Amino acid sequence: MLPIMTEATMREPTFLVLTALAAEPQHGYAVIEDVRRITDGRVTLRAGTLYAVLDRLRSDGLIEVEREEVVQSRLRRYYRLTALGEQRLADESARLRQQAAVADRRLRDRRTRLGHAPA
């Protein structure tokens, strides 16, 4: 079984959950809503996937529980990014940015070569 996260690659749900928590500590449903906003509705995390990711991030030390509340008889737990989580998110963001820059540059060169109008 492959890990969901290695030093070189991070799956999209993991990246999006870390991005959501980078803004502020959030509980599970708020993370789902934030991820939907971040991706303009393209990604809707479901509870099973979300909590598998949260459990994995906790065991890897990238997030931790900030506080717990009981709201309408239901436990609500707020998660926050740790320093390690912040570093991993920054590294992954830099990697994606670098790859996107390469793709943009090659697309511009291609359009110049082929005489297409740039998008």
Next chain:
Amino acid sequence: MTDCTERHTAAPSNDIAGEGHEGMAKETYPMTAHDELEGRYRRLMAFYPWRHRREYEEEMVGVLLAAAEPGQRRPGVRGSADLLVNALAVRLRGWVGDLGDDAWRRAAAAVQLVGALFLLVVGLHRLPPGLTAYSGVEVLEFARPAVWAIVLTLALVGLRRVAAGFAVAGAVVEIVHVARWYDYSPTQVLRSGWLVTVALLVAVTSAWRAAGERVSAPSGLWWFASALAAVLGGSVADEYQWQFSGFEVAVVMNGQFMFRYAAPLYLIAAALAVWAWWRQGGLVRRRILALSAPVASIAAMVAYGFAGFMYSSQRFPSPVLLRPVQWAILVATPVLAFVLAVVLLNGWERLSALAEMGRQAEKGDLGEAPR
């Protein structure tokens, strides 16, 4: 609204019946749509391991209900599938741990290199008969050591993906080399099963190494190479002292005491191999043993499970071929052995970690432990 700690008296978040139930007896409290939905979600949550449920069930149910449509009574197909698939994933992760972590990858690297070296030596050792055959040199006899030499070289220089490709080719060569005897001697195929398993193991560990982050070559490889050299020396000595077999160290023949010259070489080889294995560190050592389980299991299965078949097969005028169920057993044995080894390893390490946490907690409670 006052938070209630007992669910059966709590007003649900989407109260179709109206505000509050203070005036109603508990026994006559009607079940709302979300009560039904919550019940169904909790039945799906039962597929999660107990640890995960204890930690997250209340939160997850809260999130699931918050995301539900008003009046929804049943989980959607996608929602149910999401819960079931992730329940299985969480269980699997609990059973086998993280097979992609650094210790597993280092163990896979060790097994890949040692396995390729071993198969190279075996191939070279069996090469001379191919060279001397008057009918011509069999290409397959050359292909065996050649492909493993290539795998070893590529793995050592860090070309992981190319090495994985050649390792798969090497496994195919070994299978073909053994399979050509099947119609004449199924017993010979069975006896070579462990060697084929080694080749498949090298292919799998090569692919494992290629799939993720680069890890450095394991330390102590030269010790294992020395062990193989000692085994090779012992094998050559045994070929001149044909009187010995199995674990015999000395025999008396025609009143003459004969000592097996290969015996000390084999002992040295065993000591060197154990030392090479020991140098890998505790985490990697245990994983190397788990990766070796398929080879040990197939050797044991053939030696004991198929002993009767091999004994009787040789006494028929024409070879008795293996039946499909026997093939299934041969294929399943190494796979199940590995899965069992991983589950046991993971369980043992988790127990050890808990025991260590307990010891640390005791030290913390009692202050510095007396020397």
